[in-house]
Amino acid sequence: MKYDFKAIEKKWQKVWADEKTFAAKIDHTKPKFYALVEFPYPSGQGLHVGHPRSYTALDIVARKKRLAGYNVLYPMGWDAFGLPTENFAMKNHIHPEIVTKNNVARFKSQLQALGLSFDWDREINTTDPSYYKWTQWIFLQLYKHGLAYKKEMSVNWCTSCKVVLANEEVVNGCCERCGGEVVHKVKSQWMLKITAYADRLIDDLDGLDFIERVATQQKNWIGRSTGAEVNFTTTTGDTLTVYTTRCDTLFGATYMVVSPEHALVNQWLENGTIQNADAVRAYQAEAARKSDFERTELNKEKTGVKLEGVMGINPVNGKEIPIFISDYVLATYGTGAIMAVPAHDTRDYEFAKVFGLPIVEVVKGQGESHLDKEAFTDVATGTLVNSGFLDGLSVEDAKKKMIEWLESEGKGHAKVNFKLRDWVFSRQRYWGEPIPMVYCEKCGWQPIPESELPLKLPEISDFEPGEGGESPLARHTEWVNTTCPCCGGPAKRETDTMPQWAGSSWYFLRYMDPHCDTAPVSKEAVEYWGPVDWYNGGMEHTTLHLLYSRFWHKFLYDIGVVPTKEPYAKRTSHGMILGENGEKMSKSRGNVINPDDVVNEYGADTLRLYEMFIGDFEKAAPWSTKGIKGCKRFLDRLWGLGEMIVPGEGYRPELETAFHKTIKKVGEDIEVLKHNTAIASMMSLLNDLYAAGGATKDELRTLLILVNPFAPHITEEMWQQQGFEGQIAHAQWPEYDEAKCVESTVEVLVQLNGKPKARLNLASGLDKDATLAAVKADASVAALLEGKTIVKEIAVPGKLVNLVVK
Incomplete structure (x- = not known):
């Protein structure tokens, strides 16, 4: 019988939908497993082949967990508010609600065509008033607890879309969506005080099962550092406060830099203190046209304007030092002002060289002085010099003594600082909460x-x-x-309206209880399902989305809505799928693969199998038409095995070890997302079965269960054809015997003088001496040794014996 994947896949997708095969049970006596993938933004372009990689990987985990007896929640929904839909609506004169409805319908049909075991009874949509009612409710709680506030601030402004953009929506000074110019503009914005949770967002990462690069990105984005705030007075009598992690280098501060937007700069412009006002205002206008990314790029040319008419005063030695404005200092980071120590900071050094400013070494490093070189590494160790009461101290001791001095003199204090800024929560658009x-x-x-x-x-x-x-x-x-x-x-x-991040900051909770009308989630549901056991998503969302949702969850924990401090116990991320040419898929490159086309030509099971077999899940991998054809051949051969049933029960002796090893390998690999090696082991087992002339009913039953999470349609069909009871989805994951995972014999290569002469099957587990004795006792080897003298014996148990003879 031909493997008609189109008919088979359509049939089983209907069965699963009609019977609600994958609906999470309201049975809190069973152990739970909550698998979560990032819900998609339903764009008009539909799915691309990158989506199935993440969804299928967790689908395999979810299916295996069900087979292992867990009550599994694997939900899906739609992150459907946002600017792209609004832009499309404006361009085509269609209401965003209609655009969203059409896009969701297309996405859903594509996901269902992949055979993903989502619980569609729990489907959510961030644009549904019954959902965003609770998004608004959470905002009100944040406001009532002092964590939502209104503030005049400089924001990224897209001159084309005419909306405020978050920093992450600005790419090389342009709007990520439309490519229009982005400038800085002062607007009144709603802000969320995420900085109040900065320490907890770092400290609570300990104990979570996050892959290292995800945890590192979280920590780097928050950017916690320990240092001091130092008060520099000015010749106008005003105070400029700076934050520094290197207060030990204060004697080496030879100039100051403030952000072009600094309040004191504007004050000095208004009261006539600044004598070169035209040059300063021109530079301010130029800086306003740059994104924060452009302004802080390390390799860019250093620019700035000296403020004529005002000087800073170094608090440790009373020396007057010039003050500059420069766009590499941001008003939103630290205090918007820095002390510059060009002898010990690369960027300060480059700036000082451009403007001919003094460079004073205050930390003597080991060996050759860095001041003798044009390029140098920042000095973090060494001994203080040219620093008055700090001379002779180590860097760490000098920091402590300087902080003591600053605090005793009333000129500063110890301070923990963060790169993390409060969350700009306003968007000047329609299609949002x-x-x-x-x-x-x-x-x-x-x-x-x-x-x-x-x-x-x-x-x-x-x-x-x-x-x-x-x-x-x-x-x-x-x-x-x-x-x-x-x-x-x-x-x-x-x-x-709210940003798109709002609805995605708590959606994982709503899946637990999507129809609750008294709270975002009922206590009973969140106490059973929480936290998410395994969350997978793209690396591009491991900073902001992950931080925002962790922040909201911690706040909900603080007010008693949820019982855990963290929303996600485990977080993994996947690599993207590249075009066949190894480049990122894009329409302009002409290398985009449409999953609909692949499903139509090869079937959903083949697509699922291939995307898991393509390589290391965490790394990018190029698409290969040859590779997908290989996965189709594997399924064709699996189908053919259904017509090769041989007599017998259980596992035949010659295949027993292979089955136990494969059960163990597949089960363990699924738990660590090594789906490619799991598939390879099943391919090897299928080869063994073909070599043995077919499979017994019990052998085929086990193989079908193992393959099912990867290729659910074909295995359900074969299961039914063989007369096995029910669906595989309700079967039990096979067990293995550790003792039977070890081969009873191993093949050992025998060499004479390094040249292969024989291959012997010896008992496994032999040590070196026993291996040598068994080899020399073999009749064929004994014949080769006749008349020769062994001068050296080399043995690698279980693998190789080399006898050096003369």
Whole structure:
């Protein structure tokens, strides 16, 4: 019978849907396993072949866990708010809700065609009012606990989309979405105080099963450092506070640099202190057109303007030092001002060289002085010199003594600092969750009553932002104008909406209890299902999304909504699939692979198998048409085995070890995402069965269960054809006997003077002496040794014996 994958896959996908085969059970007596993949943004382009790699990998884990007796939750939903949908809606004059509905339908049909064992009864959509009601509720709790606040700040502004962008949405000074120019603009924004959780977001990584590169990226993004805040007075009487991790080098500070946006710079411009105001304002305008990434790039040319008319005063020696503005200092990091020690910092050194500033060595390193070289490494060890009361001290001792001095003199104090900034939570667009706040001239900002949630988006048809960058909602006065919940007077709704990150920061909780109408998730559900046992996603989301969702979860823990401090016990990430030419897939390169085409030509099981066989899961791998054909041949041969049933029960003696080894290998490899080697071991077992003339019913039964998580459709069909009971999905994962995983005999290569002469099957486990004795006792070897003298014996037990003769 021909392997008709199209008919088979369609048949079983309908069976699974009709019978709800993969629905998580409301049975809290069973051990639970919660597998999670990042829910997709349903774009109009549909799935690409990168999506199935992550989804299939965890699908295999989820299927194996069910077979091992776990109550498995493996859900899917849609991260459906966002700017791309809104842009498409504007361009094509279609409401974003309709665009979203169409895109979701396409994505869902594609996912179902891959045979993924998602529990579709728990499907969620961030644009559903019954979902974003609780997103708004969480925002209100953040506001009531002082973690949401409004602030005037400099933001990334896309001149084309006319919206605020987060730093991660700016690429090389351009909007990631439209390619338009991004400038800095001061706007009033809602902020979330994620910095209040900075220490916990680092410290609580300990004990989590996160792959190293994910944990490292989290720590680097938060950027915790220990140092001191130092107060520099100025010749105007004002104070410039700097943060430094190297207060031991204060005697070497020969100039200061402040950000172009620094409040004191603007103050000095307004009161006439700065004598070169035109040059300073021109530089400020130039810096506003650059992204933070461009401004802080290490290899860029150093630029700046000296502030004529004001000087800084070094607090340790009273010397006046010049103050510059430069775009490599950001107002949003530290205090927006730095002390520059060009002898011991590469960037300060390069800046000093450009502007001809003094360079004073204050830490003597071991061996040749770095000041004798054009290029040098930053000195972190050594002995203090030219530093008054610090001379002769080590760097660490000098830091301690300097902090003591600063604190005793009232000129500074110890400080822990973070690179992490508070989260800009406003977006000036329509297609996002309305922020449930109103502004009253009398009462200020007020939260709407929780009883009025969800605050729904109004039905509008004009989605273009205003010329000043205000949200399109601002034009709809019938929605904007409301009453103050505090005094009952006139008030206006907030017209900014939430960023796309909002809905994805807690979606994993909603899957646990998607229909709960009294809380984001019921206590009973979260206490059973939480935390997520295994979360897989792309490396591009291991900083912001992971931080944001961990922050929200910790806050919900603090207010008693969830019982655990962390949302995810385990986090892994996958490498992307490249084009056949080894380059990243893109339309411009013409190397994009559409999974629909692959499923149509080879079948979903072949696609699943190939994407797992393609290589190390954590690394990028190029697509190979030859490789996918090889996986199709494996399934064709598996299908053929169904017509090669031989008499007998259990595992035949000659195959017993192979079966036990394969059961162990596949089971262990699935648990560590080594799906490629698991598949290789099953291919080897299939070869053994063909060599043995076929399979017994019991042998085929075991093989089908092992292959099922990887290729579920073909194995379910073969299972049914053989008359096995029920579905494989309800079967039990086979057990192995450790003692039977060891071969009873091993093949040993016999060499004379390094040349192969024979291959012998010897008992496994023999030591060196026993191996040599067994080889020399063999009749064929004895014949080769006749008339010769052995002068040296080399034996590698279980592998090789080399006899040197003359």
